[in-house]
Amino acid sequence: MASCIRRLSIAVSGLGRIGARHANHFLHHTPRAELTAVFSPDPREITWAKENLEPWGVTIYTDYDNMLKHIGLEAVCIATVTTVHAEQSIKAIKSGKHVLCEKPLSTDLSLCQKVLDSARAHPHLKVMCGFSRRFDSSYLAAYQSTLAGCIGRPTILRSQTCDKYDPSVAFVQYAQFSGGIFVDCNIHDIDLALWFLSAGTPDKGLPKLRTVTAVGVTALEPALAKYGDVDNGIGIVEFYDGQIAYFYSSRMNAPGQHDMTEIIGTSGKLSVNAHPTSGLLESHLANGIHRDIPQNFFERYEHAFVEEAKQFTDAVLDNKPVPIDLESSIQAVYIGTILQESLRSEKKISFDRKGNRVKEWNGSAPGIAESQIRAEL
Amino acid sequence: MASCIRRLSIAVSGLGRIGARHANHFLHHTPRAELTAVFSPDPREITWAKENLEPWGVTIYTDYDNMLKHIGLEAVCIATVTTVHAEQSIKAIKSGKHVLCEKPLSTDLSLCQKVLDSARAHPHLKVMCGFSRRFDSSYLAAYQSTLAGCIGRPTILRSQTCDKYDPSVAFVQYAQFSGGIFVDCNIHDIDLALWFLSAGTPDKGLPKLRTVTAVGVTALEPALAKYGDVDNGIGIVEFYDGQIAYFYSSRMNAPGQHDMTEIIGTSGKLSVNAHPTSGLLESHLANGIHRDIPQNFFERYEHAFVEEAKQFTDAVLDNKPVPIDLESSIQAVYIGTILQESLRSEKKISFDRKGNRVKEWNGSAPGIAESQIRAEL
Amino acid sequence: MASCIRRLSIAVSGLGRIGARHANHFLHHTPRAELTAVFSPDPREITWAKENLEPWGVTIYTDYDNMLKHIGLEAVCIATVTTVHAEQSIKAIKSGKHVLCEKPLSTDLSLCQKVLDSARAHPHLKVMCGFSRRFDSSYLAAYQSTLAGCIGRPTILRSQTCDKYDPSVAFVQYAQFSGGIFVDCNIHDIDLALWFLSAGTPDKGLPKLRTVTAVGVTALEPALAKYGDVDNGIGIVEFYDGQIAYFYSSRMNAPGQHDMTEIIGTSGKLSVNAHPTSGLLESHLANGIHRDIPQNFFERYEHAFVEEAKQFTDAVLDNKPVPIDLESSIQAVYIGTILQESLRSEKKISFDRKGNRVKEWNGSAPGIAESQIRAEL
Amino acid sequence: MASCIRRLSIAVSGLGRIGARHANHFLHHTPRAELTAVFSPDPREITWAKENLEPWGVTIYTDYDNMLKHIGLEAVCIATVTTVHAEQSIKAIKSGKHVLCEKPLSTDLSLCQKVLDSARAHPHLKVMCGFSRRFDSSYLAAYQSTLAGCIGRPTILRSQTCDKYDPSVAFVQYAQFSGGIFVDCNIHDIDLALWFLSAGTPDKGLPKLRTVTAVGVTALEPALAKYGDVDNGIGIVEFYDGQIAYFYSSRMNAPGQHDMTEIIGTSGKLSVNAHPTSGLLESHLANGIHRDIPQNFFERYEHAFVEEAKQFTDAVLDNKPVPIDLESSIQAVYIGTILQESLRSEKKISFDRKGNRVKEWNGSAPGIAESQIRAEL
Known part of the structure; x- marks a missing residue:
């Protein structure tokens, strides 16, 4: 049949x-x-x-x-x-x-x-x-809790993406076209910030960018510097109306992949992956208790990718909105590029409420195309 | 195409x-x-x-x-x-x-x-x-560690199966044909004991049954008693050559499904699910830190069931041995029924090295069919 | 001054x-x-x-x-x-x-x-x-929760005492006068059982002993056998009125001292030390995440000993009852010795409601002095 | 006698x-x-x-x-x-x-x-x-690991101080003289940064300040703004020679006191208090698993304060150096005040290798006394 x-x-x-x-x-x-x-x-x-x-x-x-x-x-x-x-x-x-x-x-x-x-x-x-993390069961549960008001108004978001160091990966070469660590790694964290903080904006829309600051170091791969990149980056993104996200990314996490996120609200905090583990096994051996963590993003998010494929398919077949808004995804890229710019220029970069960059003292205005994009979004 | x-x-x-x-x-x-x-x-x-x-x-x-x-x-x-x-x-x-x-x-x-x-x-x-647990990634990792000798000789196994209490489930009626709590719940734990302890027997075969003792209480469902059953059971199974397994089963675990297993060897211990959780989310709220656990066996073992289907299919198509030996599965049932008998009779039941029951003082010999089965296995 | x-x-x-x-x-x-x-x-x-x-x-x-x-x-x-x-x-x-x-x-x-x-x-x-554990802050918090009714009626208690294996300790010689593993190690667990389960007896008095069963193995120290002792012991103690305690003790826990206790009630469970650690530090290294546990009972209970000294002193100076009843402490020893006897005799030992041993088929009555003691207690 | x-x-x-x-x-x-x-x-x-x-x-x-x-x-x-x-x-x-x-x-x-x-x-x-945290056993163990080279060169330090929200505390009034959240709360985190990162500076001396950026929000106490303060602050401190510390402080952590620190080196990470708890008790109740955390800094650091008193006393009586260098403690205050200034001015503040502030475009030079202090330190 x-x-x-x-x-x-x-x-x-x-x-x-x-x-x-x-x-x-x-x-x-x-x-x-x-x-x-x-x-x-x-x-x-x-x-x-x-x-x-x-x-x-x-x-x-x-x-x-x-x-x-x-x-x-x-x-x-x-x-x-x-x-x-x-x-x-x-x-x-x-x-x-x-x-x-x-x-x-x-x-x-x-x-x-x-x-x-x-x-x-x-x-x-x-x-x-x-953005696969949006389909991870732990992040989904956190988002449901946030919507349900369990933590009050989401105010601060901390999120990190830390990859296992792999000396065999040519990430110095890769850095030429990856967009840099904030675009390549923290893009997920930025997306999570837009997702979770939207639940606390006055109009439930995307939070409005206010300032961006980033710093970083090349701890293991000094050659990254020639591409304006780092192997450890830290960034702060302020939004209007009292919300802040801050990020960390690293390419040198020893035991494996450890990303984690905290969504901090006015009456509680949701913590995703503060206690990383690759399963439910712990080994009690002569030199202490040990556990493993996922070795890469795929081990961590395997089921999220499957769920993503399913939800995209359902959205098409059932003609429903896709679960992730395209504007939001572009805004995530935008914030990533501004973080990378801040890293390179060593400047704090500011925006007015309309999303236009605030002109800086040294006359180095943002590219025209860029601000137009921002105005339109 | x-x-x-x-x-x-x-x-x-x-x-x-x-x-x-x-x-x-x-x-x-x-x-x-x-x-x-x-x-x-x-x-x-x-x-x-x-x-x-x-x-x-x-x-x-x-x-x-x-x-x-x-x-x-x-x-x-x-x-x-x-x-x-x-x-x-x-x-x-x-x-x-x-x-x-x-x-x-x-x-x-x-x-x-x-x-x-x-x-x-x-x-x-x-x-x-x-036996779905054998396909769970945490148990599989524990088994690989055991085979690799990480814990020395596996000697003691502790395992529990605790279900969330559900007053709407007619488990009193169900008790009539479930075989009792040791057959119905602890059968998985017994199977794990046979699996893990086999890695430590002199011939790597099934451990040989020596004594069985079980006790229990009806804490929430006194009516279970009429079927010779309990809602909380504890059993000890001794094997020859210095191995012991002990079990706990409960039908009244408040937050959900919590089974766990410890495999204790001469130089280390493997612990599966000592820190139960349904994911990577924790909520930091005014009255403390909270996490959820799976609500039932299916939430806990969903991926194991998928893996079981896959491995069975592979075994058939590729004409390989199935991953779980049928004799072992029957031995698990047998041990479960002896535990249940020990619960009901309030006796410790002993076996000789050949698997025959040691006759007891009151002349209540085991059924003939049963001992023949044991002799043959 | x-x-x-x-x-x-x-x-x-x-x-x-x-x-x-x-x-x-x-x-x-x-x-x-x-x-x-x-x-x-x-x-x-x-x-x-x-x-x-x-x-x-x-x-x-x-x-x-x-x-x-x-x-x-x-x-x-x-x-x-x-x-x-x-x-x-x-x-x-x-x-x-x-x-x-x-x-x-x-x-x-x-x-x-x-x-x-x-x-x-x-x-x-x-x-x-x-009994130092009674002064440990985690056990005290568990006891307060139990008294407050958080877990309903305390019904099952599981408790273990596992020491780090130390080949230099002459515990084979020590076994001659230690009373055996159930008296030496599990005595603390038995004391906890009497303490916590009393909160669920009909009269809030000590739970009444019903049956005792114990088994064990000599996994690392075969010479213990000559003193009727083992290096890993498991015991079950049934009490009248539907309460059970079961115990594990080991002298071969690889990473250090790991005792833990679960108090299981009709509506919840309290778990003490399921996630053992010697502090708040975890090391994320190339081969996984590691933590240490206390190396011995003193590292684990240092502050409890100080509290014990303080509370004893207060009881004397302020003429208040001491926090641990002497009869209870003697009952703990008694249960320990019966567990050890059960280990040696390989018998399940039963008691009537008055605390007298139920005579066994082979005529080996308990010592007279002992049953008199029991009757009096 | x-x-x-x-x-x-x-x-x-x-x-x-x-x-x-x-x-x-x-x-x-x-x-x-x-x-x-x-x-x-x-x-x-x-x-x-x-x-x-x-x-x-x-x-x-x-x-x-x-x-x-x-x-x-x-x-x-x-x-x-x-x-x-x-x-x-x-x-x-x-x-x-x-x-x-x-x-x-x-x-x-x-x-x-x-x-x-x-x-x-x-x-x-x-x-x-x-600085009491330096006497906490978990921080001490982390410091020993760092000195022993377990994590390679300490490169990034993340540290947070989050207090339980207490509406009855007049911290708005207190803000007038507390120096602000970075001086009052994060001073401990800054001290830890100086301590741990010193282990990775070229000369094992204090890391040399390079840039300071801070942001914050008044999520629960808008009145703090009039004193130039916030109830949630985030700061980044760059040091010369490739080290960064970043900080979070909050006065609205719902369940209690949660400070934590990660020391990230080129080959590993040490994590202190990622899994906060006030003891070893967890409650498994109908709505999940719960644990408490310390309610204030004193519950968290009680034993560290005792150790601090002891080590100070020993240093005096035995004429040994005190365990915390006074210059380091003043530098911690200095960094805290600069963070607070950055918060208020919304500027990133830079320093040359000698510790002098890099003059900014708008001519607002740092106070003379201040730069002299820096030059001398």
């Missing part, structure tokens, strides 16, 4: 570390979706796809545009390198596909804006940026 | 709380398996199946024997009430199907033995009893 | 590991007490006392009877080897001194009884057995 | 919340010290002293200068209101007394400098500012 279920035909673009995961999730763990096509320009990724995806009936493309023409294709999950996220998103939208794009849309705000313009020009299409 | 993957055609028998989960897992989360048929005699379960399974191409049967004749069916997952587990398993085996049966095979040892006889008569079929 | 505070003149008998601690506490951390004398027959201990106590004005005696004659002495803290606890207690009582005696009074019940007789004959004297 | 121990004759000035504690510690828990005198101008405090101190032979003074003339007095512990710390310290030093002064010496840097000048003019006297 054949299935009569309506399933979303989706393709995954890019089959690197995270793309392969997305492909696997849409293929095997998202019942209402059907992975029908994938794209990769990389021979090794294609070899992997031939072995792991093709036997399940997935068509492999080495040309992104051709993939978009796959018969019946309805949606694309974009998981290529960041530099082509925006272009691929726009192409997909223009060819009438729903889009789930890995974060960030781009490290270039004007490109982000173009994706937003495309999405607005195609309001029947769902376009979402994949 | 069509899939060319070989998938296992499996049916699920019984669509109650746990059966519906199994159906869902084989349908949506076990890529190499295909749920093709289900059986239930229950109108509400059939209504559920029509809504949730039939649209995916699953055939619904109201007659178990007919389901076994489903074209191409290769395996059956049995999740009906315990009283028909054995009969359905034997029928499935005799019709050439691989069997994954929910624990326990039966609370009647002679029926367990018959399933074992059938399985032995069909050695090309995979027959496994589903 | 001189102090006009009335202070209790107290002596400490025995300056071994625990005696030296008591001396220090009464000398420096019990403001209302004044350590005026000490007794030790051991030259090394005397050397220590000359250096550490004598300069503070403490008189050292090498004869216990002479120490009792120290001018103005009002109380004695007895911390010698267990074998002389009872004799020294009785002598102190007879010479009109208040007594704080380290646990146990004796491993010989008839000697315990004699101390009790002496104490009853001198009702104006305070006589207390020092 | 009288004591022949040499004990330090010490007085306590101020018997408020913290002064009464100090008096108690020197009186009862510092064996080598003898509390001989106290000073308070407050009738309620004097009443308390008459009841609690006088009977132990302590002389009460209502005039500080008279107290300094107490026969045999050798040292003074100053625990009055902050505004007289410096003056009383200088008087004590000039009269030849050793000084343990509560933090901070003053919120006025020039007064701090005067104390330092006095101390330097009397090098035989011990002068120490009491």
Whole structure:
């Protein structure tokens, strides 16, 4: 007896570390979706796809545009390198596909804006940026508590993203196009700040940016400095109406991946992952008690990624709003770039209530394109 | 492009709380398996199946024997009430199907033995009893540590199964056929004891039963007494060659499901779930710090059930041994029934090295069938 | 200006590991007490006392009877080897001194009884057995919660005492006079059981003993067997009116001292030390997260010992009842000896409601003296 | 027999919340010290002293200068209101007394400098500012680990001081003279930063200040704004040579006192109090698992205060350096005042390697006295 279920035909673009995961999730763990096509320009990724995806009936493309023409294709999950996220998103939208794009849309705000313009020009299409933590059960529970008023007004948010140090990873080279540590790592924390603090703004909209300050050090990788980057960064973002977020990111956390978040309200605090662990096992050995923590973001967020795929699919099939607003995702990139700018300029950067930068004494005005973007958002 | 993957055609028998989960897992989360048929005699379960399974191409049967004749069916997952587990398993085996049966095979040892006889008569079929904890990542990590010698020789095992008290559950009535608290709840703990302690027996085989003692109280449900049952039970099982397991089970754990296990070796201890939590969220509120724990076994073991389905499927398709030995599963039932007998008789029950009961002063010898079963195992 | 505070003149008998601690506490951390004398027959201990106590004005005696004659002495803290606890207690009582005696009074019940007789004959004297855990802040908080009804009726108590394995300790030799692991280690757990479960007995008195079962293994020290002892013991004690305590003791806990207790009531559970740690520090290193635990009972209970000294002193000076009832302390020893007997005889031992042993099939009646003691208590 | 121990004759000035504690510690828990005198101008405090101190032979003074003339007095512990710390310290030093002064010496840097000048003019006297956390066992263990190189080079320090919100405390009025939240609360965190980061500076000296940024909000007490203060503050302090400390302070932590510190090095992290708790008790109740945390700094640091008294006494009697360097304590105040200034001015404040402020665009140079102090330190 054949299935009569309506399933979303989706393709995954890019089959690197995270793309392969997305492909696997849409293929095997998202019942209402059907992975029908994938794209990769990389021979090794294609070899992997031939072995792991093709036997399940997935068509492999080495040309992104051709993939978009796959018969019946309805949606694309974009998981290529960041530099082509925006272009691929726009192409997909223009060819009438729903889009789930890995974060960030781009490290270039004007490109982000173009994706937003495309999405607005195609309001029947769902376009979402994949911030996986929003689908993690612990963060979801924290958000429900926040909405329920358990902590009063959310006022301060502290959040960190700390990766295990891996000397074999060429993150110095990677720093050239990652956008820097605040865009690459803290983008998740910024997104969480926008999400949680919105619950406490006067109009429940995005909190309004007021000042940005960032500092950092190159503790293990001095060569990062030539790209204006660091391996440990700390940033403070003030919002209007009395809210503050502050962030820490590190590429040298010894035991593994340790991100954590505190949402501090006027009558309580929610703490996510203050006591990190990779499971429920502890070893009581001669030199003390030990536990492991996740080694990377994927071990930490595996189930969140599956839930993300599911909720995006549901939003498309049931024509519901996607769970993450695109403007918010672009604002997260914007704040990340301003933090990175503050790191490099060693300046505190201020904004007026309309989101325009407050001109500074030395005449170094922000780029025009940028402030226009801000005014429009 | 069509899939060319070989998938296992499996049916699920019984669509109650746990059966519906199994159906869902084989349908949506076990890529190499295909749920093709289900059986239930229950109108509400059939209504559920029509809504949730039939649209995916699953055939619904109201007659178990007919389901076994489903074209191409290769395996059956049995999740009906315990009283028909054995009969359905034997029928499935005799019709050439691989069997994954929910624990326990039966609370009647002679029926367990018959399933074992059938399985032995069909050695090309995979027959496994589903003890889900063996597929939980924390228990698996503990087992790997044990095998790796991290704790020396495993010597003492403490394990508990504590369910949230639910006054609406008719567990007094349920006690009539559950086999009692040691068979119903601690069976998992007993299975864990056999698994972990085997790593420390002289021949790496099952530890040999030496004595069994159990006590209990009816703290919340005095009516349990008429079925020889309790709502809190404590048991000690001694094995030959210096190993002991001790167990606690309770039906009145206030915040939810809290099972935990300690595997104590000559040079270390592994502790699973000493610090129970349902996730990574803690709430810091005016009256202290709070966290939640899973509300039931399914919240606790959801991913383990998925892994169980996957490993069973792999074992069949790849013709590998199933991960849980059937004799071990029957031995777990046996120990559970002896614990229950010890609870009822208020006696400590002893066995010789061959597994025969040591005759007691009052002449109340164990049933003949039982000792024969033991001698054979 | 001189102090006009009335202070209790107290002596400490025995300056071994625990005696030296008591001396220090009464000398420096019990403001209302004044350590005026000490007794030790051991030259090394005397050397220590000359250096550490004598300069503070403490008189050292090498004869216990002479120490009792120290001018103005009002109380004695007895911390010698267990074998002389009872004799020294009785002598102190007879010479009109208040007594704080380290646990146990004796491993010989008839000697315990004699101390009790002496104490009853001198009702104006305070006589207390020092069970330090009762003065630990976590246990005290648990007890307050229990009394406040937070967990309903206390029904099940689980408690363990696990010492760090120290191959240099001659505990095989020590086993000859320690009374065995249930008397030596679990005595504290038994005392806690009597304390907490009393809050749930019909008359708030001591719970009435019903059955005792114990087992054990010699995992690291086979030579213990010749003294009828083990290095890992598990015992169950049933009480009348639906209460059970079960215990574990071990001499091979790898990382240090880990005792813990759960008090399980009809509507909640209190857990003391499920997440052991020696402080608030965790180390996040390349191979995971680590923490230490106390290395011995003194690290764990240091502040409890100080509190014990303080409360005993207050009870004497203010003529209040001592916080631990002497009958309860003797009952703890009694239960410990019965557990040890059950371990050795491999029998479950039963009692009627009056506390008399139920005669067993093989005619091995309990000793007469013992049952008389029980009847009287 | 009288004591022949040499004990330090010490007085306590101020018997408020913290002064009464100090008096108690020197009186009862510092064996080598003898509390001989106290000073308070407050009738309620004097009443308390008459009841609690006088009977132990302590002389009460209502005039500080008279107290300094107490026969045999050798040292003074100053625990009055902050505004007289410096003056009383200088008087004590000039009269030849050793000084343990509560933090901070003053919120006025020039007064701090005067104390330092006095101390330097009397090098035989011990002068120490009491930063109690340095005597906490968990912080001490972390410091030992840091010195032992367990975490590589200490690079980033995060530290927070969060007090329980107490609407009855007049902290708005208090804000007038507290120096502000960064001086009042985070001073401890700053001191910890100086302590731990010194272990990673090129010369093991104090880390050299580079930039200071602070922000804050008045979430619960808007009236704080009129004193340039906030109830939640966040600050970042950059040091030269690649070290950063960042701080959070709050006066609205719902469950109680929660300070915590992370010391992040190039190969590991030490975490103090990430999992706050007031003991080892957890309650498993119908609505989840609960634990309490300390209600105030004293519950958290009680034993650290005792240790501080002991180590100060030992330093004097044994003529050893005091454990906390006075320059470091003044630098902590200085950094706190700069953070507070940054909060108020909304500017990032920079320093050159010599510690002089980098002149800012608007011409608002730092006070001359201040930069001179910095140059000298």
